[in-house]
Amino acid sequence: SQTIHQWPATLVQPVGSPLSLECTVEGTSNPNLYWYRQAAGRGLQLLFYSVGIGQISSEVPQNLSASRPQDRQFILSSKKLLLSDSGFYLCAWRTGRNYGYTFGSGTRLTVV
Amino acid sequence: SQQGEEDPQALSIQEGENATMNCSYKTSINNLQWYRQNSGRGLVHLILIRSNEREKHSGRLRVTLDTSKKSSSLLITASRAADTASYFCATDTTGKLIFGQGTTLQVKP
Numbered sequence: 340s341q342t343i344h345q346w347p348a349t350l351v352q353p354v355g356s357p358l359s360l361e362c363t364v365e366g367t368s369n370p371n372l373y374w375y376r377q378a379a380g381r382g383l384q385l386l387f388y389s390v391g392i393g394q395i396s397s398e399v400p401q402n403l404s405a406s407r408p409q410d411r412q413f414i415l416s417s418k419k420l421l422l423s424d425s426g427f428y429l430c431a432w433r434t435g436r437n438y439g440y441t442f443g444s445g446t447r448l449t450v451v
Numbered sequence: 452s453q454q455g456e457e458d459p460q461a462l463s464i465q466e467g468e469n470a471t472m473n474c475s476y477k478t479s480i481n482n483l484q485w486y487r488q489n490s491g492r493g494l495v496h497l498i499l500i501r502s503n504e505r506e507k508h509s510g511r512l513r514v515t516l517d518t519s520k521k522s523s524s525l526l527i528t529a530s531r532a533a534d535t536a537s538y539f540c541a542t543d544t545t546g547k548l549i550f551g552q553g554t555t556l557q558v559k560p
Contacts, residue, residue: 371546385548439499442494444493
Protein backbone atom coordinates (compact mmCIF):
# COMPACT_ATOMS: atom_id res chain seq x y z
CA SER A 340 0.00 0.00 0.00
CA GLN A 341 1.02 3.58 -0.57
CA THR A 342 1.82 5.57 2.56
CA ILE A 343 3.54 8.80 3.48
CA HIS A 344 5.49 9.35 6.66
CA GLN A 345 6.27 12.74 8.09
CA TRP A 346 8.07 13.52 11.33
CA PRO A 347 8.27 14.87 13.90
CA ALA A 348 4.64 15.71 14.69
CA THR A 349 5.50 18.74 16.79
CA LEU A 350 8.66 20.75 17.18
CA VAL A 351 9.62 23.76 19.27
CA GLN A 352 12.80 25.43 18.17
CA PRO A 353 14.58 28.64 19.24
CA VAL A 354 15.15 31.47 16.81
CA GLY A 355 18.42 31.00 14.94
CA SER A 356 18.50 27.22 15.28
CA PRO A 357 18.61 24.87 12.27
CA LEU A 358 15.67 22.83 11.00
CA SER A 359 15.32 19.51 9.25
CA LEU A 360 11.94 17.96 8.49
CA GLU A 361 11.79 14.67 6.69
CA CYS A 362 9.12 13.09 4.54
CA THR A 363 9.24 9.62 3.03
CA VAL A 364 6.85 7.83 0.74
CA GLU A 365 6.32 4.09 0.48
CA GLY A 366 4.65 1.95 -2.12
CA THR A 367 5.24 4.12 -5.14
CA SER A 368 8.08 5.20 -7.36
CA ASN A 369 9.00 8.50 -8.95
CA PRO A 370 6.29 10.49 -7.19
CA ASN A 371 5.93 14.25 -7.42
CA LEU A 372 6.65 15.56 -3.92
CA TYR A 373 5.50 18.80 -2.32
CA TRP A 374 6.07 20.86 0.83
CA TYR A 375 3.28 23.15 1.98
CA ARG A 376 2.98 25.48 4.97
CA GLN A 377 -0.25 26.43 6.65
CA ALA A 378 -0.52 29.45 8.95
CA ALA A 379 -3.14 29.29 11.70
CA GLY A 380 -6.64 29.45 10.27
CA ARG A 381 -5.40 29.89 6.73
CA GLY A 382 -5.03 27.95 3.52
CA LEU A 383 -1.95 26.10 2.37
CA GLN A 384 0.99 27.84 0.75
CA LEU A 385 3.12 25.83 -1.65
CA LEU A 386 6.80 26.10 -0.67
CA PHE A 387 8.67 23.57 -2.82
CA TYR A 388 7.96 20.78 -5.23
CA SER A 389 10.07 18.10 -6.84
CA VAL A 390 9.50 15.93 -9.90
CA GLY A 391 12.63 13.82 -9.41
CA ILE A 392 15.85 13.23 -7.47
CA GLY A 393 17.80 16.45 -7.09
CA GLN A 394 15.10 18.48 -8.88
CA ILE A 395 13.66 21.20 -6.64
CA SER A 396 11.44 24.10 -7.59
CA SER A 397 10.97 26.92 -5.11
CA GLU A 398 7.70 28.78 -5.06
CA VAL A 399 8.36 31.38 -2.39
CA PRO A 400 11.78 32.93 -1.68
CA GLN A 401 12.37 32.62 2.02
CA ASN A 402 14.49 31.22 4.79
CA LEU A 403 13.88 27.60 3.81
CA SER A 404 15.37 25.10 1.38
CA ALA A 405 14.43 21.63 0.22
CA SER A 406 16.32 18.60 -1.02
CA ARG A 407 15.43 15.24 -2.54
CA PRO A 408 18.40 12.93 -1.98
CA GLN A 409 16.41 9.78 -2.83
CA ASP A 410 13.39 9.03 -5.00
CA ARG A 411 10.99 8.76 -2.07
CA GLN A 412 12.61 11.16 0.40
CA PHE A 413 11.95 14.89 0.63
CA ILE A 414 13.64 17.10 3.21
CA LEU A 415 12.82 20.65 4.30
CA SER A 416 15.64 22.57 5.93
CA SER A 417 16.67 25.88 7.36
CA LYS A 418 20.05 27.06 8.58
CA LYS A 419 18.61 29.67 10.93
CA LEU A 420 14.95 29.73 11.90
CA LEU A 421 12.95 32.95 12.15
CA LEU A 422 9.82 33.57 14.21
CA SER A 423 7.90 33.84 10.94
CA ASP A 424 8.81 30.23 10.08
CA SER A 425 6.29 28.99 12.64
CA GLY A 426 3.43 27.06 11.13
CA PHE A 427 2.04 23.69 10.16
CA TYR A 428 4.21 21.99 7.53
CA LEU A 429 2.71 19.36 5.29
CA CYS A 430 4.35 17.01 2.85
CA ALA A 431 2.35 15.59 -0.04
CA TRP A 432 2.80 13.39 -3.08
CA ARG A 433 1.03 12.32 -6.21
CA THR A 434 1.84 9.88 -9.01
CA GLY A 435 0.60 11.86 -11.97
CA ARG A 436 -1.82 14.34 -13.46
CA ASN A 437 -5.49 14.05 -12.57
CA TYR A 438 -4.69 12.21 -9.39
CA GLY A 439 -5.42 13.56 -5.94
CA TYR A 440 -2.62 14.42 -3.58
CA THR A 441 -1.88 12.33 -0.50
CA PHE A 442 -0.83 14.38 2.49
CA GLY A 443 1.26 13.46 5.49
CA SER A 444 0.02 14.13 9.01
CA GLY A 445 2.05 17.33 9.27
CA THR A 446 4.63 18.90 11.58
CA ARG A 447 3.58 21.77 13.82
CA LEU A 448 6.64 24.01 14.16
CA THR A 449 6.79 26.73 16.79
CA VAL A 450 9.79 29.02 16.71
CA VAL A 451 10.35 30.76 20.04
CA SER B 452 0.13 32.70 -4.32
CA GLN B 453 -3.51 31.87 -3.62
CA GLN B 454 -5.81 31.22 -6.56
CA GLY B 455 -8.98 29.79 -5.08
CA GLU B 456 -11.35 31.71 -2.89
CA GLU B 457 -13.96 29.85 -0.91
CA ASP B 458 -17.30 31.21 0.12
CA PRO B 459 -18.51 31.30 2.82
CA GLN B 460 -15.52 31.40 5.15
CA ALA B 461 -17.60 29.75 7.86
CA LEU B 462 -20.82 27.77 7.81
CA SER B 463 -22.89 26.41 10.68
CA ILE B 464 -25.78 24.04 10.06
CA GLN B 465 -27.85 21.43 11.84
CA GLU B 466 -27.30 17.73 11.36
CA GLY B 467 -29.31 16.44 8.42
CA GLU B 468 -29.16 19.69 6.47
CA ASN B 469 -27.22 20.15 3.27
CA ALA B 470 -24.02 22.21 3.17
CA THR B 471 -22.89 24.09 0.08
CA MET B 472 -19.46 25.62 -0.33
CA ASN B 473 -18.32 27.65 -3.31
CA CYS B 474 -14.92 28.19 -4.83
CA SER B 475 -13.77 30.71 -7.42
CA TYR B 476 -10.45 30.76 -9.20
CA LYS B 477 -8.61 33.00 -11.62
CA THR B 478 -6.68 31.07 -14.27
CA SER B 479 -7.29 28.06 -16.49
CA ILE B 480 -6.91 24.71 -14.75
CA ASN B 481 -6.22 21.04 -15.44
CA ASN B 482 -8.52 19.95 -12.65
CA LEU B 483 -10.03 21.16 -9.40
CA GLN B 484 -9.90 19.20 -6.18
CA TRP B 485 -11.63 19.37 -2.81
CA TYR B 486 -9.97 18.42 0.44
CA ARG B 487 -11.07 18.08 4.01
CA GLN B 488 -9.01 18.89 7.10
CA ASN B 489 -9.97 17.98 10.62
CA SER B 490 -8.55 20.31 13.23
CA GLY B 491 -4.78 19.98 13.51
CA ARG B 492 -4.58 17.13 11.03
CA GLY B 493 -3.37 16.57 7.50
CA LEU B 494 -5.60 17.01 4.48
CA VAL B 495 -7.71 14.24 3.02
CA HIS B 496 -8.53 14.18 -0.67
CA LEU B 497 -12.28 14.10 -1.28
CA ILE B 498 -12.90 14.44 -4.98
CA LEU B 499 -11.26 15.57 -8.21
CA ILE B 500 -13.09 17.03 -11.17
CA ARG B 501 -11.35 17.50 -14.48
CA SER B 502 -11.64 20.67 -16.52
CA ASN B 503 -13.81 18.90 -19.12
CA GLU B 504 -16.26 17.59 -16.52
CA ARG B 505 -19.25 19.49 -15.19
CA GLU B 506 -20.43 17.38 -12.28
CA LYS B 507 -19.15 14.55 -10.17
CA HIS B 508 -20.57 12.52 -7.30
CA SER B 509 -18.98 10.55 -4.50
CA GLY B 510 -21.28 9.23 -1.80
CA ARG B 511 -22.91 12.25 -0.14
CA LEU B 512 -20.65 14.66 -2.04
CA ARG B 513 -21.55 16.42 -5.24
CA VAL B 514 -19.11 18.72 -7.00
CA THR B 515 -19.89 20.98 -9.93
CA LEU B 516 -17.47 22.89 -12.12
CA ASP B 517 -18.24 25.84 -14.36
CA THR B 518 -15.09 26.73 -16.27
CA SER B 519 -16.78 29.67 -18.02
CA LYS B 520 -17.37 31.28 -14.62
CA LYS B 521 -14.21 29.82 -13.11
CA SER B 522 -16.15 28.47 -10.18
CA SER B 523 -16.94 25.22 -8.40
CA SER B 524 -19.25 24.13 -5.64
CA LEU B 525 -19.17 21.31 -3.14
CA LEU B 526 -22.47 20.02 -1.80
CA ILE B 527 -22.58 17.72 1.22
CA THR B 528 -26.02 16.19 1.59
CA ALA B 529 -27.59 14.96 4.83
CA SER B 530 -24.72 16.34 6.90
CA ARG B 531 -23.50 14.62 10.05
CA ALA B 532 -21.68 15.94 13.09
CA ALA B 533 -18.63 14.03 11.86
CA ASP B 534 -18.56 16.27 8.77
CA THR B 535 -17.39 19.15 10.98
CA ALA B 536 -14.05 20.19 9.46
CA SER B 537 -12.42 22.72 7.15
CA TYR B 538 -12.91 22.21 3.43
CA PHE B 539 -10.49 23.48 0.82
CA CYS B 540 -10.70 23.74 -2.91
CA ALA B 541 -7.46 23.52 -4.84
CA THR B 542 -6.70 24.09 -8.48
CA ASP B 543 -4.17 22.02 -10.36
CA THR B 544 -2.31 24.23 -12.79
CA THR B 545 0.95 23.27 -14.48
CA GLY B 546 1.55 20.42 -12.04
CA LYS B 547 1.12 22.46 -8.88
CA LEU B 548 -1.83 22.41 -6.50
CA ILE B 549 -2.83 25.87 -5.30
CA PHE B 550 -5.22 26.10 -2.37
CA GLY B 551 -7.87 28.56 -1.32
CA GLN B 552 -8.37 29.78 2.23
CA GLY B 553 -11.02 27.22 3.06
CA THR B 554 -14.51 27.04 4.51
CA THR B 555 -14.96 26.00 8.12
CA LEU B 556 -18.05 23.83 8.47
CA GLN B 557 -19.70 23.16 11.80
CA VAL B 558 -22.48 20.59 11.91
CA LYS B 559 -24.47 20.74 15.12
CA PRO B 560 -25.97 17.50 16.42
